[in-house]
Amino acid sequence: MKKNKTFHKKKVWVVFLCCTLLLLGLIGRLVYLMGFRSDYYYEKAQDLHERERDIKAARGQILDAKGKVLAANKTVCTISVIHSQIKDPEKVISILSKELSMDEAAIRKRVEKVSSIERIKTNVEKTVGDTIRDYELPGVKVDEDYKRYYPYSSLASKVLGFTGGDNQGIIGLEVKYEEILSGTPGKILTTTDARGVEIDEIGESRIDPVAGDNLQISLDANIQEFVQQAALKVMEEKQADRVSILLMNPQNGEIYACVNVPEFDLNEPFTLNTDTDTSGLSQNEKQDLLNQMWRNPCLNDTYEPGSTFKIITMSAGLEEGVVSLNDSFYCPGYKVVDDRRIHCANRNGHGAEDFLKGAENSCNPVFIEVGLRLGVDNYYKYFQQFGLLKKTGVDLPGEAGTIMHKKENMGDVELATVAFGQSFQITPIQLATTVSSLINGGNRVTPHFGVTVQSPDGTYVKKIEYPVESGIVSEKTSETVRYILEHVVSEGSGKNAKIEGYTIGGKTATSQTLPRSANRYISSFLGFAPAENPQVLALCIIHNPQGVYYGGTIAAPVVRSIFDNVLPYLGIEKTAPVENVTPTPTEG
Secondary structure, eight states: OHHHHHHHHHHHHHHHHHHHHHHHHHHHHHHHHHHSSSSHHHHHHHTTTEEEEEOOOOOEEOTTTTSEEEEEEEEEEEEEGGGGOOOOOHHHHHHHHHHTOOOHHHHHHHHOOOOOSSEEEEEEEHHHHHHHHOEEEEEEEEEEEOOOOOOTTTTTTHHHBBBBBTTTTSHHHHTTTTTHOOOOOOOEEEEEEETSSSSSTEEEEEEEEEEOOOOESSOOOOHHHHHHHHHHHHHHHTSSEEEEEEETTTTTTTTTEEEEEOOOTSSTOOOOOOSOOOOOOOOOHHHHHHHHHHOOOOOOOOOGGGGGGHHHHHHHHEEEEETTOOOOESSSSSEEETTTEEEEEETOEEEEEEEHHHHHHHHHHHHHHHHHHHHHHHHHHHHHHHHHTTTOOOSSSSOOOOOOOGGGGGHHHHHHHHHHHHSSSOOHHHHHHHHHHHHTTBBOOOSEEEEEEOOTTTTTEEEEOOBOOOSSSSHHHHHHHHHHHHHHHTTTGGGOOOOOOSSOEEEEEEEESSSSSOOEEEEEEEEEEESSOOOOEEEEEEEESOOOOOOOTTEEEEEEHHHHHHHHTEEEOOOOOOOOOEEEEEEE
16 A cells, blocks of 8 residues: 555656646747747748738830930839739639730639739730729739830840840840849738738838949940941842941940841840741740840851951961061962962952052962961961950850861961961951951950940949950051051952042951852951041941842942941041051061
């Protein structure tokens, strides 16, 4: 009996001890939750009673060189529903289907979904949003935000780029300068009770969005529009596949115009700019067509430059001292390199000529000889020195690199063809940038559009800086190159670019795409003015023109018409005719 009582007492003490420990544990847990985790659980409780809706920030504008708005914002609406607040689902479904021109089944799926908030449609026209708001439907929210709008439609489409439904940049300057343009979104917070019903007494709180900064660019809408018209005209006349034209300042790299026709409508970027029947195409095939339409051939694509690349061979030869203006050459219409006979454009030959005349004639044998005098090692040295083996750093995404023979695979035949611009590929922006450095005194500039950043009210924030490399060639070589290229226009193959009262320098080119048997050509002309102090450089490239396809015949006149209008617009005045002064001959 005594043993049972002792056992019972022990049992009671064990139970008491367990209860005490459990109580202490609960008290400790309560202290922990209230003392150390109170903020966390307060936020969780708030989340259960708050509905959050984003407010898009007004995206910064893109302004041209004169302040014209090229990319703006249009007020639109986002339509959302809160399931727990809807009192008449059928009425909501019917009205939203009618006003938004959407399928009832799609709307029903969102209306009946039990969630904190469901977005029905974004980028709804403001008039439609106002109409829906006027119905005063419980559980239906109409929030105003912004959609990108492009006042000039297709102007500079492949430069400006466009934004997606979330207002983020997808291509072009819109994506390159996303951090500057995007701004900071705001929020609308709605407080609800335990059933999810909005508490009227508390209402909505709002965190206002912060608008993005504006970006002013060097592109001039007036110049871009004129150049685009010139490109469309020659494309139609020559039934060409496409035309690209670059216009830039060779002294600082600012790009005045970048045209790639056909362009596309920035306000309808997912609509093809051709009459292609897409009914039988897969989604991937349609996307491929859109990707091609959005490409900027001036920097995304490479091409075989042809004789415009002779400017590089000329500059390297003069800088290295392997050729001078007065060096004598003879052209029988071809030049034999190793076991290959490489023809001149003039199959009958140019006969005896000095280097200046060889440049005026765009004589292949002359430039082959200069290339061979340089040799592979020296030629590669100048590729590197001129910056041809790296990208230009232009402030647009997707720049392609030069496709060049590897040095170890380059023999005399490859060297000969490269010397007059064949058997390799570069981008138009690379050619224009490299030539800029060879005619501006030897400074390799960075081609660019972005110039300054401004606050939303137009206040200056900062200037955008770009690297410059000096010493690409000597001032003497640069002067001689300008002199030679002015003669190409005044006396030689570029005469169709001549303008009375202006000194124009330039080089023609006609290259053949692969396979050569297809007889498809690329006609181009690179020109600059004034020749003695270049302020504008233009590169016109015409892809697959029909009929006459020589660069000097069809591309040079395009640049002439552009210069005839753009030079006075930029305040570059005509000068009285002066005698050409021959620079001191370089040693050869």
